[in-house]
Amino acid sequence: MDKKLCDLNDIRDNGSAGFVIDTHDGRCGLMVVRKGREVFSYLNSCPHIGTPLEIQPDRFLDQSGQHILCSTHGALFQVEDGLCVAGPCVDEKLTPVAIDIRDNGVYVNEQELPTLWPPRAAPPKLED
Ligand code: FES
DSSP states (O other): OEEEEEEGGGSOTTOEEEEEEEETTEEEEEEEEEETTEEEEEESOOTTTOOOOOSBTTBOBOTTSSEEEOTTTOOEEETTTOBEEESTTTTOBOOBOOEEEETTEEEEEGGGOOOOBOOOOOOOOOOO
């Protein structure tokens, strides 16, 4: 079933955003980069050692805005195909996520997302 991530206009042009989606046994992180009416999306997992990419919430791009940056060891990835062009995992790729844009909304098929992380921790129980 398609899940709406956000409105297209919630992501500024040449900007990025991150999302965490609950899966059947945990959570999946994904990131999107907007270029005009196009959106490129990948799992939020670096092919080097699998850490999340962003340096701050929703900040996935390097200072030039031209590449996706892994904040752990500085790998740079092409926005259009996720290919690593600098850093410790050159020639490896981010894992693409199919995104659908319709009626100005950005949608993902949540059934196709893998589990990357364990489920959200339950909130602590309050003692009386
Ligand atoms: S974890 Fe991304 S470059 Fe090392």
